Amino acid sequence: MATTTKFPPRHASEGWHPAVPPSTNRRRQGATVLPTTAAPNPSSLLLNRLLAIALLVMAIAFSTAQPARADVFNLGEYSFILGEEPGLYELIVSLPEAVTNASPVIWPAGCTQIDQSRQTQSGRARLSFTIKCDRDLVRADTITTPWAVDGAAFTSSAMGVQAQSQLQATETGVVLPIGVTDVVQRPFTTVAGDFLTQGFWHILGNWDHLAFVLCLCMLTRGRTLVMLVTIFTVGHSLSLALAFFEVVSVPVPPVEAVIALSIAFMAREALLAKNPGHEDRTTRLRYAVVVGAFGLLHGLGFATVLGELGVPDHERVTGLVFFNLGVEAGQLAFVAAVISLAALARTAGQAQPFRLAALYGAGAIGSFWLFERVASFT
Numbered sequence: 001m002a003t004t005t006k007f008p009p010r011h012a013s014e015g016w017h018p019a020v021p022p023s024t025n026r027r028r029q030g031a032t033v034l035p036t037t038a039a040p041n042p043s044s045l046l047l048n049r050l051l052a053i054a055l056l057v058m059a060i061a062f063s064t065a066q067p068a069r070a071d072v073f074n075l076g077e078y079s080f081i082l083g084e085e086p087g088l089y090e091l092i093v094s095l096p097e098a099v100t101n102a103s104p105v106i107w108p109a110g111c112t113q114i115d116q117s118r119q120t121q122s123g124r125a126r127l128s129f130t131i132k133c134d135r136d137l138v139r140a141d142t143i144t145t146p147w148a149v150d151g152a153a154f155t156s157s158a159m160g161v162q163a164q165s166q167l168q169a170t171e172t173g174v175v176l177p178i179g180v181t182d183v184v185q186r187p188f189t190t191v192a193g194d195f196l197t198q199g200f201w202h203i204l205g206n207w208d209h210l211a212f213v214l215c216l217c218m219l220t221r222g223r224t225l226v227m228l229v230t231i232f233t234v235g236h237s238l239s240l241a242l243a244f245f246e247v248v249s250v251p252v253p254p255v256e257a258v259i260a261l262s263i264a265f266m267a268r269e270a271l272l273a274k275n276p277g278h279e280d281r282t283t284r285l286r287y288a289v290v291v292g293a294f295g296l297l298h299g300l301g302f303a304t305v306l307g308e309l310g311v312p313d314h315e316r317v318t319g320l321v322f323f324n325l326g327v328e329a330g331q332l333a334f335v336a337a338v339i340s341l342a343a344l345a346r347t348a349g350q351a352q353p354f355r356l357a358a359l360y361g362a363g364a365i366g367s368f369w370l371f372e373r374v375a376s377f378t
Contacts, residue, residue, distance in 0.1 A: 076093070076094065076095045076096075076099075076147065076149040076151075076152030076153070076167075076174075077092075077093070077094040077095075077152065077153050077154075077155075078091070078092075078093050078145070078152060078153070078154040078155070078167065078174075078176055079091070079092040079093075079154075079155045079156075080092075080143065080154075080155070080156045080157070080158050080176060080178060081156075081157050081158065082157065082158055083130065087132050087133050087134065088130060088131070088132055088133075089111070089130070089131050089132075089133065089137070089158055090128065090129065090130050090131075091105070091127075091128070091129040091131070091143065091176075092126070092127070092128050092129075093125075093126070093127040093128075093129075093145070093147070094124060094125070094126050094127075095124065095125055095127070095147055095149060095152075096124055096125075096149075097120055097124055097125045099147050099148070099149055100125045100127070100147060101146055101147070103146035103173075104146070105129060105143065105144065105145050105146065106143065106144035106145075107131055107143060108133065108137060108141040108142065108143065108178070109141075110133050110134045110135045111131045111132065111133040111134075111137075112131060112132055112133075113129055113130070113131050114130050114131065114132050115128075115129070115130035116128065116129050116130070137158055137178055139178065141178045142175050142176060142177055142178060143175070143176040143178065144172070144173055144174075144175050144176075145173050145174050145175075145176065146172070146173040147173055147174060148169040148170065148171070148172070148173050148174065149167070149169055149174060151166060151167070151168075151169075151194065152166070152167045152169075152174065153165075153166060153167070154166070154167050154176055154177075156176070156177075156178055158178050165177065166186065166315075186315070188318065191315050191318050191319060191322070192318060192322045193322075194319075195318070195319045195320075195321075195322040195323040195326065196322045196323070196325055196326040196329075197326060198323060198326060199322065199323035199324060199325065199326020199327040199328075199329070199330065200326040200327070200329050200330040200333075201326075201330070202323070202326070202327065202330070203326070203327045203330035203331055203334075204330045204333070204334065208256075208259055208260065208263065208298075208366075208369065209236075209298055209331075210334055211263045211362045211365060211366060212232070212259075212262060212263050212266055212294065212298065213229060213232070213331055213334055213335065213338075214334075214338060214358060214362050215263065215266035215267045215269075215270050215359065215362050215363075216228050216229060216232070216266065216270075216291065216335075217335055217338040217339065217342070217358075218267075218270040218276070218355050218358055218359050219266065219269060219270040219273055219276060219287070220273070220276050220277050220279060220287070221276055221277035222277055224277065224279060224284055224287070225277075225335065226332075226335075227284075227288065228287055228288065228291045229328075229331055229332065229335055230328070231288055231291050231292045231295060232291050232292070232294070232295040232298070232331075233295065233324065233327060233328045233331060234292070234295065235291070235292045235293070235294070235295020235296045235297075235298070235299060236295045236296065236297075236298040236299030236327075237299060237324040237327070238295075238296060238299060239295075239296045239297070239298075239299030239300050240299040240300075240320075240324070241320055242299075243299070243300060244316070244320055245316075248300075250300055253373060253376065253377055254377075255297065255300045256373050257370055257373040257374050257377075258297060259297060259298055259369075260366050260367075260368075260369035260370040260372075260373055261366070261370050262294045262297060262298070262366075263362055263363070263365070263366030263369070264363050264366035264367045264370060265366075266290075266291075266294070266362075267359045267360070267362045267363030267366060268363060269290075270359050271356075271359050271360075271363075338358075341354070342354060342355070
């Protein structure tokens with residue numbers, strides 16, 4: 001009986017399939033093949049590094065910052081009065097501690113310093129000097145101090161009549177005219193320009209305020225952001241004015257602690273925001289109320305030295321208004337800088353990491369300030 005030998009077909013169309021691993025068959029049958037990862041873009045790497053450096057600098061600056069104070073209004077106060085005994089006079093000076101130095105005061109001819117004391121509190125120094133003169137002082141006599149504080153207030157009663165003036169600083173310090181009788185009236189434009197500039201630079205150096213504004217920038221965008229920043233300014237302008245004119249007075253340490261808490265709170269609020277820049281009316285109203293309340297709180301943070309404000313009485317209203325306008329301009333400049341960094345982050349494809357880093361950083365620093373300030377309660 002003949003035996004028939006069967007050979008496998010030579011082509012797949014004839015029913016023959018070569019033995020291949022199942023995984024290979026699956027790949028051949030349309031399985032998705034993962035694309036090869038492209039090489040990093042050098043421009044994106046550079047932007048990422050710049051963003052990382054910017055965030056690091058902001059974190060270091062925030063962590064080493066001091067709370068905001070009203071020292072911008074404490075340009076300085078000088079008071080020259082008669083002593084308890086004939087021939088004795090006393091000079092009392094109140095200045096921001098940062099501008100004081102150890103250089104000597106130059107007294108009128110025939111006068112010798114016999115006593116000196118110094119007290120510091122809340123970033124300010126109170127200096128007291130007692131001198132003894134072997135003659136009666138005259139109106140032409142002057143005292144030269146080494147502290148170049150422009151616009152400080154000077155009161156003198158050494159001539160038997162109280163006289164006030166506003167001092168002009170020189171490169172070497174301030175000259176006190178003992179016999180001055182007229183109050184120096186500066187032009188409105190000069191006063192407005194001075195306080196506008198001071199307000200602008202003052203807010204850019206107060207990192208707890210800027211940390212709060214940073215959280216606002218991460219919370220929303222566009223017109224809503226401008227609205228919230230303006231409401232924040234109006235809030236702390238109102239409370240600063242009340243403190244400035246001594247209508248309200250609150251303990252400073254608890255206020256500074258709650259200011260730190262407000263930063264952590266706003267960072268959390270921004271992290272939980274679902275659709276930044278596209279909030280409904282109810283959400284925008286809630287944001288406005290919360291930010292306005294925190295603005296009032298931050299304004300009280302300026303009120304650290306009530307009763308020692310060095311602004312002359314006739315410049316108080318003008319100074320306060322233009323100082324706050326400068327603060328608003330400084331805040332908007334900071335907002336513009338943050339928005340620019342956020343745009344760079346989007347270009348580098350790092351918008352969300354940038355936002356999270358800013359918010360977690362601000363929240364962590366706010367929490368650190370909170371515990372630090374609570375721990376300093378006495």
